[in-house]
Every structure is written in structure tokens, then in C-alpha cells.
Amino acid sequence: MIINKTHKERLTSQKKIILDYLKSTKTHPTAQEVYLAVKKILPQISRATVYRNLKMLSQKKEILEINSEVCHFDGDTSLHGHFVCQKCDKVFDINSLCRQCKAIKKNKIKIGKVQSCNIIFYGLCKKCQKK
Secondary structure: OEEEOOOOEEEOHHHHHHHHHHHHOOOOOEHHHHHHHHHHHOOOOOHHHHHHHHHHHHHOOOOEEEOOOOOEEEOOOOOOEEEEEOOOOOEEEEOHHHHHOHHHHOOEEOOEEOOOOOOEEEEOOHHHHHO
16 A cells, blocks of 8 residues: 555555556546546446545546546646547546747746636537538
8 A cells, every 4th residue: 555645545446547547648538438437447447436436536636637528637737728628528638738828938927826727618629610
């Protein structure tokens, strides 16, 4: 069992596997997709355990929760935005646009210092536009 020193709580093997999976993927999986991926590594893990750990990791800001019709999760907690396709519900990172934002780039605005952001654009992805 690993102790997470920043949050003074146990980092169980289950939580570590969930976190490692999210940090290794760029697909922004749903809770169900996380459960199915983690279940391949830990066949005994329950859906409730995965969902509970996702909620806790999100609350602790160790992962991002992206809300669309279904919640998606992102292991990349750096300052960046997302694009959610309103047809296929896929989530894409938007890094270049957010890097140009002076408030994020300088990490401050007139009223205070930016510590995190949640910029979500909604529309149709290129693939869905062609359909």
C-alpha cells in the first residue's frame, strides 16, 4: 500500500491502477470504459469501487471530470481545454488555443492567480460533420 503524501491518505493498488490507466490514455474514457479497462488488470474489482475512486480522484483534482451527456475522465490535469462532439460524444484536447490565452499563459488575471480552468467547447467533430 502506498501513502499519497500530498493528500495524507492511502493510495490503494486499485486507485493507483485507475490513475495510471487515466494518465496513460488520451481518449477521455467514461466511467464504464475505465471500469472495463481496469477489470482486465484486476478482474475482482467492482464497478462501485471504480466509480467511487473516480469521484474521489476528481474531487482531489488528481484527474479531470468532463461533463457531456456522459461524464468523461482525463488524467492530464495541466491547463488545457476540451472539445466535446455533440453527436458522437467524443472528447478531444484543445491545447494550442488555450496556450494562446494570455490569462492562462501568464497564470494570472486582474482578480487573482489562475490555478485551474474548465474550458469546454461543444460542436461537431470533423468525422461527424462529414456524415
